[in-house]
Amino acid sequence: MSYIVVFTGEIRAHFERRRAIAALGSEFGFSFTQIKALMASSHSQLKKTDDRAEACRFIQMLWMGGWHSRLYLDSELIHCTRESVESGGAEFPVVLDKLHSRDSRLSLCAPRSWALCDYLNSNAEIQAGNTDLNRYLIVLAQERSELPPSLTLTDYAHAQMQQCLSKVTSGRVVNGPEALRREWQAGLLYEMRADVGDESVQYMVAFFQGEERFYTLFLWTALQSYAEAKIEFIQIVGSCRIVLSEEDTAENKGSAVIAV
Numbered sequence: 001m002s003y004i005v006v007f008t009g010e011i012r013a014h015f016e017r018r019r020a021i022a023a024l025g026s027e028f029g030f031s032f033t034q035i036k037a038l039m040a041s042s043h044s045q046l047k048k049t050d051d052r053a054e055a056c057r058f059i060q061m062l063w064m065g066g067w068h069s070r071l072y073l074d075s076e077l078i079h080c081t082r083e084s085v086e087s088g089g090a091e092f093p094v095v096l097d098k099l100h101s102r103d104s105r106l107s108l109c110a111p112r113s114w115a116l117c118d119y120l121n122s123n124a125e126i127q128a129g130n131t132d133l134n135r136y137l138i139v140l141a142q143e144r145s146e147l148p149p150s151l152t153l154t155d156y157a158h159a160q161m162q163q164c165l166s167k168v169t170s171g172r173v174v175n176g177p178e179a180l181r182r183e184w185q186a187g188l189l190y191e192m193r194a195d196v197g198d199e200s201v202q203y204m205v206a207f208f209q210g211e212e213r214f215y216t217l218f219l220w221t222a223l224q225s226y227a228e229a230k231i232e233f234i235q236i237v238g239s240c241r242i243v244l245s246e247e248d249t250a251e252n253k254g255s256a257v258i259a260v
Contacts, residue, residue, distance in 0.1 A: 001050070001073060001179050001181070002044040002074060002182070003072070004046040005062070006069060006072065007069055008082070010068040011065075012067065019066060020065060022091070023065030025051045026032065026251045027061060028061070052238070068082040073234055073235060078234065081177055096110060097112055101126050102126075103125045103141060104230070105242060106139065106211055106240075106241075106243075108217075109234065112237070114130045114135075114257075115128060117131075121138045133229070134221050135220075135221045135229050136220055139217050140216045141216075143213055144212055144213060153188060157190070161173060164205070169195040173190055174193055176191055185241065185242060187206055189206050190204075190207075199218050199222055201223060203220065204219045204233045206236075219233040
């Protein structure tokens with residue numbers, strides 16, 4: 001999964017056009033030819049990175065230079081500065097904070113409006129949610145040593161989804177499996193629905209593989225709220241990282257500025 005910053009060519013309200021264009025050269029080092037190409041397009045990818053913080057800093061730089069931009073996680077739009085400001089929202093994407101995990105190899109973030117809890121699943125490595133919006137997350141882990149050595153992530157995810165569907169009422173997969181790919185890590189993503197009491201619930205389920213464990217992320221909310229919640233869910237899944245024992249800590253790995 002990658003964060004992509006898109007330049008829209010839209011100048012912030014009350015910002016001088018000449019200053020905004022000059023900033024593209026002075027702040028970002030674009031040549032006259034590159035600036036001309038940028039101005040002729042409304043959808044130029046300026047940055048692609050696996051580091052969310054890096055992408056957000058780039059958006060802030062564009063904003064300070066007088067420009068609107070959009071942030072995508074792969075193909076999913078997760079923030080548009082113009083639309084957010086015009087609707088009374090924040091200029092920049094929501095801040096994600098790291099969630100405490102019982103597993104030191106697992107790193108996961110959620111919006112600051114989320115909080116840890118202890119009543120969802122006692123076996124979970126992480127339990128968290130936003131009770132006001134009825135959005136929740138648990139992360140489960142299973143030792144790979146307890147499973148056949150030849151079991152792949154695809155096999156594990158399929159078996160777990162079948163087990164989940166057998167334990168709920170009217171359970172069904174509505175999307176997936178969808179591959180999630182990063183330079184150092186791959187995963188699988190599903191979406192499923194089920195009835196809980198009188199309410200229909202939709203889940204996003206993501207699977208990742210570490211050196212010693214398989215990890216499953218369950219995120220859910222009421223079906224009628226899922227379309228809005230999905231943006232947050234995708235951002236949480238996108239923040240997941242399973243640290244490898246011999247992993248080099250290259251902060252800028254997978255990052256690139258895309259020439260226009």
